Amino acid sequence: MIMPLYGPKWPLKAGNADTFELYKDINQQISFYLKNLLLTSPGENISDPDYGVGMRVYMFEPNLESVRSSIASAISSQISRYLPYLTVEDIQVSSDAQEIDNNSLTVRIIYSVPDDATQQIFELDLNPDTTIGFY
Numbered sequence: 001m002i003m004p005l006y007g008p009k010w011p012l013k014a015g016n017a018d019t020f021e022l023y024k025d026i027n028q029q030i031s032f033y034l035k036n037l038l039l040t041s042p043g044e045n046i047s048d049p050d051y052g053v054g055m056r057v058y059m060f061e062p063n064l065e066s067v068r069s070s071i072a073s074a075i076s077s078q079i080s081r082y083l084p085y086l087t088v089e090d091i092q093v094s095s096d097a098q099e100i101d102n103n104s105l106t107v108r109i110i111y112s113v114p115d116d117a118t119q120q121i122f123e124l125d126l127n128p129d130t131t132i133g134f135y
Contacts, residue, residue: 007032026113027120030086034109034122037078053078055126059105068093075107086111089119 007029008020015021023029040052053074061067072091079088092108104127112119 030083030111030113030120031122033083034079035124037082038075038107038124051078051082055105055107055124059126063095068095071105071107075109079109079111085114087113 007023009023009028010032013021023032037051038053038055041054041056042052043049044054045051053071055071058067058071071093075091075093076088079086089110089112090108091110092106094106094108095104104125107124107126109122110119111122
């Protein structure tokens, strides 16, 4: 049986069977792709300046439904363009507190991949008080 080849795990570490440790399954690899897509700011990827949602920008926006909707729309657009093999069922952007100046965000993406009817959930919590460097 031929094992599928997945990309290197981040942060990079020496692997036993390969140069670097690799992701062991497709869901780990997709989680990395989603996290990278959400945290990369447009213009940061020099080979494609349109790549990325840039969640850092949204962290200090007011906690309003219109802002959360704008974030979900940006995420949906980026996934459609850069991860078209994902079938996105739902994108939820929320904040723990109901305070208008709360800077914490939680992004939850419910998706599936081709040939697998099982829904997967990707969740990313962003909090400027505890998240250092986002990685």
